[in-house]
Amino acid sequence: MTSLTTHSPWWKTGVIYQIYPRSFYDANGDGIGDLQGIMHRLDYIQWLGVRAIWISPFYPSPMADFGYDIANYTDIDPLFGTMDDFEQLLQGAHQRGLKVILDFVPNHTSDLHPWFVESKSSKASAKRDWYIWQDGKPDGGEPNNWKSVFGGSAWEWDAHTRQYYYHGFLKEQPDLNWRNEAVQEAMYDVMRFWLDKGVDGFRVDVMWHLIKDAQLRDNPVNPDYTESQPTYDQLLPVYSTDQPEVHAIVARMREVTDAYDERVLIGEVYLPIQQLMTYYGAQNDGAHMPFNFLLVRLPWQAQEIAAAIDQYEGALPANGWPNWVLGNHDNPRIVSRVGESQARVAAMLLLTLRGTPTLYYGDEIGMRDVAIPAEEMQDPQGLNMPEKDLSRDPCRTPMQWSGEAHAGFSTAKPWLRVDKRYRRVNVERQRDDPFSMLSLHRKLIELRNSEPALNQGSYTPLFSNDQVIVYRRDSPDGDSFLVVLNLTSRPCRYRQSQQPYLHGQVVVATSPEMEDTIISENIYLNGDEGIVVRLEHRDDATT
Template sequence: MTEPNINQADKDWWRGAVIYQIYPRSFQDSDGDGVGDIRGIADRLDYIAGLGADAIWISPFFTSPMKDFGYDVSNYKDIDPMFGTLSDFDQMIEKAHELGLKIMIDLVLSHTSDQHPWFMESRANRDNPKADWYVWADAKPDGSAPNNWLSIFGGSAWQWDSRRLQYYMHNFLVSQPDLNFHNPDVQDALLDAARFWLERGVDGFRLDTINFYFCDKELRDNPALAPELRNDSTAPAVNPYNYQEHLYDKSRPENLAFLKRLRALMEEYPAIAAVGEVGDSQRGLEIVGEYTSGDDKMQMCYAFEFLAPQKVTPKRVIDSINAFDAAAPEGWACWAFSNHDVVRHLTRWGADVADQTAYAKMLGALLMTLKGSICLYEGEELGLTEADIAFEDLQDPYGIEFWPEFKGRDGCRTPMVWQAGAANAGFSTADKTWLPVSADHVMKAVDVQAGNPASILEHYRRFLAFRKAHPALAKGAIRFLASGDDAVLVFARELADETVLCVFNMSAEPATVRLPEGAWTAFSTGDHGFSAEEDGTMVQLPAWGGYFARQGA
């Protein structure tokens, strides 16, 4: 078991950190069964450290029947055999710490699998010790569900159970019953699970669906949401989940007290941080502000501003950052453009962009210069697009339910591509991998891009080094210097006596930009990989170009 990093107790390590997200099923298969695993992650840690990341976030690897690929936990204190053993985990975390990488694990606390012993006991009858550990309710007099709450995965959020002759709540799959956080014994058990991993040396948590922990004790109906207010940032547009204002099934005020308990546990250890996933289309930023205020709740949360379908533009960047700062003045943002739940951003925003390489570089540089910490999703640094998965190869129950209008999340979860000429692009030696390796990804493999200064991978490496060399880019304030009404985004990052100017041409046409008043000295293009022409007052940017300068000679 790895001891906590007592000698590396920088409690602020998370502020401005670059967190590399690993989806373990798809990162590296070490045993040839077609599924990635913990030992595979350990084998690739040098790559992540060499990229310039500060930490890794590993999506769930706990014991699970895998109905939702690990987000349905049946044992919080063990690793599913398909991913390896606790010994494998201990060795992985030891190697990560030797490389200077922090480890954050994905805690799924709002619900368990229906195969978890807690639920199996809870559903047995109404008077066992865990009878109240899940959200149970009687039927209405006509036998229908207790209220109108809906599941994100489609249909009612209630499932009839013939053992108890009651309904249980599930915000997600029927096989993912929601825990009853109103019961303090449930909170204690979950905090005990978090402690188990802290004792093994993890440096923090990514908290899945952090605003779903509590529901309304009275089980009141959600009101309808006006059509003009509906959006598809939390659930796809085809899902009637978007038709409700989710006042009572999530984001309840009681959650704040539990988050304080979790933070108090984390404070028992030298330098632990958490980032919460807030899923709420109407009140996302307001909730982020609540959950990160003061120093007794979460260090960071991310909402869905840049994970939504709407294309990123200068105005959208400015509005999103300003809205975050207004809603969470004491908070610290964690931004991501892609993750395991959404269409990869190059496809989501750039399907019609001719020069995908230039577009990918511009977006990567933008993400790495925004105020806040950032999450990079595996393969993002290679410029991977959404994979096209045939229906017969689908694994995601979400996609199977809503096909073909919504194809689910498998397209962003296909295996990582390491070696273009190897079987399964170096991901696995298996005859068949859990999802097929995308043919469109193979020629973007790590070995194709490594060492090529024009590649997206080397651009990310350069830019992460650039970010680390200039603390203003990681931890500084942000000041926007243009309205955002056109295609050019201009802002300054400021920390102590350092000011870094960032200019982005977010269009497919060249742009000429007047520099802000003051003396600016351009950084060498070798620092960041963009080319631009400037004369001290004007800068000419190619399509999807960038320009970076420091104040003073």
């Protein structure tokens, strides 16, 4: 192992671990995960080797969208604990060398937030302009054709003040008016409140939604819409999202964050690559990392993924740091998308690409989406569009800690059902099994943490076809690794085409039996296999 001479911030070199607090661990026996539950599991998180935890919202909320409808930005919902609990968690994490990233939800509040209650009270309210209120059309119709992400219209009629208000998501989630400077300052103060407490950064929810077209023009019809898609996709949201003025807001958020040492600003941005890149900021003054969801959305096909990686790497602005995501609380789990065997290959891809990986809780043990019967469905996206089968509940089920009742998540019936395979798929069973998914993740994370070539080094694509992706990672200090991944269930051969051929030893493999073997001109992999090879020497001729 060698070390780089230049200092890299923790968010570049470490792995981020997303925790959905309702489903991580229940410490008080009410069937819902909580902050004390996360505290109880910090030793496991430290053992896994990740550098930071990102915690989904735990603020006071009516829970119309399970915490993404916030009624108070600077407190803790009693469901999850108290401010003392949070401060203990923060202290406990920092004592273990773990960073804590909070979910920041600035686009909308709960309709029960005091700001909206006041805004709704009268057209003359001092906070009326804190939200987006609009008269109807002359015939009384809605101001424009914008749709809600969760189905139906994005406009809600208020009979009391006889205007519509805009909500990009649920009607219980009115959008803030970020064109109002008082709103901006109030939200920057929220950021400072948590930064002063010592949090290490924010993941900013729906960052690209923050500013809307000043003229509120109709969105155009999507010519490629199909009936299987959400109704939101019937229109192209060119006026309701991704407005040019949003970048000044993001730059200001970055300025607030940078006033504190070694903090990070991450943006949730679901946009094509070229638009995504603008969220780094014209002068690298935007988000440190706009989330890259390519691996979440692309078909699991080797050439398509290899091309997308190269396109992403080529589009990055100077000094823009890449990042990769395989799953989160809004998308089907990787095991359910590509199968258990390929999920091992996917883990190797995630943890060896250049850039910061974000790992979704439970993916490290191979948790899958769980079928949730209609009568048990909780997610408003699924409830509002039942015919579309869009519920996110299947990927939010309780963490499987052990073979005990309720997978060791709680002593009570959990808020969502547990996967019936939990007795076979759990942390306790996999922890000491060298062939388990958990052991593979821990081994990859440990290697990544210890090798500058993997956590900071360059990325060079070498080969791809309809089965295999091959690339190398190189440290300026000379250490190099070769990564060969078979994204199919069929055996494959990678034949090195340039001499002198790369030589080295397999240090991590999806099939541990391959570890310690020496590679030569021809590399043979069975289906669903991947290897990381420590190269004997660096040969620039091959790059």
